[in-house]
Amino acid sequence: MIGYVPGSTVAHRLDPRAKLAVQVAFAAAAFAYTTPRGLAVLSVLALAVTRLASLSLASVARSFRVFFPFLVAAPLVATVQISPPAIDPEAAVYPALSSYRVLLVVAVSAAYVRTTTVRESRAAIQRTVPGRPGVFLGVGVSLVFRFLPLIRREITAVREASAARLGTERPLIDRIERVAVAGATRTLRRADRLSTALSARCFAWNPTLPRLSLTRMDVPALALAGALLAATLFRAV
Amino acid sequence: MATNTESVDLVGDEAATNLARAALFAALVGAFAYVSFPNPLSAGVPITLQVLGVFLAGIMLGPVWGSLSMVLYLAAGAVGAPVFSGGTAGLSYLIASPTLGFLWSYPFAAAVIGLVAHRGTSLSDVDAVPTPVLVGAMVVGTAIIYGFGTVGFAVIQYDPWYASLWQAFVVSSLAFVPVEAVKIAAAVGIVKNDAIAAA
Numbered sequence: 251m252i253g254y255v256p257g258s259t260v261a262h263r264l265d266p267r268a269k270l271a272v273q274v275a276f277a278a279a280a281f282a283y284t285t286p287r288g289l290a291v292l293s294v295l296a297l298a299v300t301r302l303a304s305l306s307l308a309s310v311a312r313s314f315r316v317f318f319p320f321l322v323a324a325p326l327v328a329t330v331q332i333s334p335p336a337i338d339p340e341a342a343v344y345p346a347l348s349s350y351r352v353l354l355v356v357a358v359s360a361a362y363v364r365t366t367t368v369r370e371s372r373a374a375i376q377r378t379v380p381g382r383p384g385v386f387l388g389v390g391v392s393l394v395f396r397f398l399p400l401i402r403r404e405i406t407a408v409r410e411a412s413a414a415r416l417g418t419e420r421p422l423i424d425r426i427e428r429v430a431v432a433g434a435t436r437t438l439r440r441a442d443r444l445s446t447a448l449s450a451r452c453f454a455w456n457p458t459l460p461r462l463s464l465t466r467m468d469v470p471a472l473a474l475a476g477a478l479l480a481a482t483l484f485r486a487v
Numbered sequence: 488m489a490t491n492t493e494s495v496d497l498v499g500d501e502a503a504t505n506l507a508r509a510a511l512f513a514a515l516v517g518a519f520a521y522v523s524f525p526n527p528l529s530a531g532v533p534i535t536l537q538v539l540g541v542f543l544a545g546i547m548l549g550p551v552w553g554s555l556s557m558v559l560y561l562a563a564g565a566v567g568a569p570v571f572s573g574g575t576a577g578l579s580y581l582i583a584s585p586t587l588g589f590l591w592s593y594p595f596a597a598a599v600i601g602l603v604a605h606r607g608t609s610l611s612d613v614d615a616v617p618t619p620v621l622v623g624a625m626v627v628g629t630a631i632i633y634g635f636g637t638v639g640f641a642v643i644q645y646d647p648w649y650a651s652l653w654q655a656f657v658v659s660s661l662a663f664v665p666v667e668a669v670k671i672a673a674a675v676g677i678v679k680n681d682a683i684a685a686a
Contacts, residue, residue, distance in 0.1 A: 251569050251574045251575075252569075252575075252576065252577070253567065253569060253576075254567060270578065273578050273579070273582075274578070274582065277578075277579065277582045277583045280583065281583075284646075313573075313574070313575055314575065315573070316572055316573030316575070317572075317573075317575075317584065317585070317586065320585055320586065320640075320658060320659060321585070323658045324585065324640075324644040324645075324654070324655075324658050327654045327657055327658050328644075328645065328651065328654055330654075344645065344646045345644045345645055348585075348643060348644045348645070348646075349585075349644070351583065352579075352583055352584055352585060352643070355579040355582070355583035355584075356577060356579045356580075356583070356584070358579065359577035359578045359579035359580075360577055360579075362566075362567070362577065362578065363566075363567035363576050363577050366566070366567060368566075368567070371566035371567065374566075375562065375566070386506060386555070387558075387559065387562050389506065389510070390506060390509060390510040390513065390555075390559035390562070390563070391559060391562050391563045391566060391568070393507070393510035393511065393514070393559075394510055394513045394514045394517065394559055394560070394563035394568050394570065395563060395567075395568045397510070397511055397514040398514045398517050398518060398563075398568055398569070398570060401511070401514050401515055401517075401518040402517075402518040402521060405518050405519075405521075405522060409522070422524060422527060422534075422669060423669055423672050423673045423676065425524060426524065426534075426536065426539065426669070426670065426673040427673050427676045427677055427680070429522055429536070430519075430536060430539055430543065430673065430674075430677050431677050431680050431682055431683060433515055433518065433519070434515065434543055434547065434677065434683060435682050435683060437511045437512060437514070437515045438508065438511075438547070440511055441504070441507040441508040441510075441511040441512075442504065442507070442508075444507040444511065445500070445503040445504040445506070445507035445508075448498070448503050448507065449497075449498070449500055449503050452495060452497060453497065453498045453503050454495045454496055454497050454498060455496040455497070455498055456493060456495065456496045
């Protein structure tokens with residue numbers, strides 16, 4: 251699983267907004283240039299980005315493994331023609347390139363995930379989305395980060411307790427119900443306690459955010475994003 | 488730290504409760520992505536509970552907050568919370584992955600399920616909603632999720648996308664649709680459960 255790892259790489263020191271811009275621009279360029287040559291250039295770029303974040307490609311591939319069956323099946327199914335029944339290998343070319351393109355974009359966004367703290371992401375969201383919607387997204391996102399491990403642990407405990415009492419022998423629907431009822435009731439109760447605690451601590455629409463400032467270091471990243479977007483637009487017209 | 492000199496603008500109690508519920512429900516859907524059960528219909532495709540989480544968000548939080556909860560789920564996953572299938576995270580899953588249609592459908596599905604189940608945007612007593620209405624709401628929700636999912640898959644993988652919808656459906660959805668009946672049945676049981684009514 252790819253997650254934030256503290257460090258002092260170039261990617262760690264960039265402004266999160268610059269990193270988000272690079273991701274979006276990279277994806278746009280990958281869609282505009284889904285050709286062998288275009289993807290070869292973008293592969294070099296993706297490799298450079300993962301290097302800057304000292305992220306190994308093997309760990310990116312491992313995190314992405316649940317999606318491999320789809321990426322392999324998509325080109326294979328494309329070769330099947332129904333009327334007249336035939337196999338057309340040519341038809342697999344574009345879907346195969348698309349599958350490869352997904353890997354590249356995933357690698358670039360994994361570099362963001364590895365090098366950006368929740369606080370930075372929250373600040374980036376709230377400085378990008380103005381007003382209360384931005385606060386809602388920022389606060390909500392940091393709460394999800396905070397409570398995901400707790401809720402996961404509770405659900406695991408429920409499943410283990412159920413398994414110890416031969417719950418695994420029960421019908422499937424019954425097992426799903428048990429896990430979900432325990433998960434949902436605890437989550438709602440916890441949410442009510444949390445909202446009381448938030449209100450008690452002056453939960454406000456205008457809290458103080460960590461300072462974010464674009465520095466000289468961000469110039470190359472923003473230039474890269476600009477160049478990729480320009481290349482995409484050039485292709486579109 | 489940046490300095491803020493304006494006066495504090497407090498969040499009201501009701502908004503704070505709704506925000507906390509939406510955020511924690513988003514985390515619950517993320518946690519459901521890790522819960523897998525063996526599939527009785529096809530052994531290779533495990534059953535995960537994410538979609539059940541979407542159903543419950545629409546029914547228990549209502550159309551507005553259920554949908555916003557799913558927006559938080561997507562935003563948190565985009566900036567790195569490991570909440571997407573298989574514990575993955577990253578903006579790429581929302582903008583370039585072949586499964587992006589499924590993810591983007593969640594806020595819409597939760598909203599429609601909530602609208603049908605509560606017959607409007609205000610929250611009514613879930614216990615009083617007749618079972619056929621609940622089932623109907625979730626069937627519509629399932630159609631939205633797989634409709635978005637199939638179109639998304641075709642757009643990402645095939646060119647032109649509209650000529651390859653059936654291939655996209657076969658690869659992305661066919662194996663998963665039958666299991667949704669199990670989740671709908673479970674969701675009805677969950678909503679009618681006494682522990683949920685008390686929460």
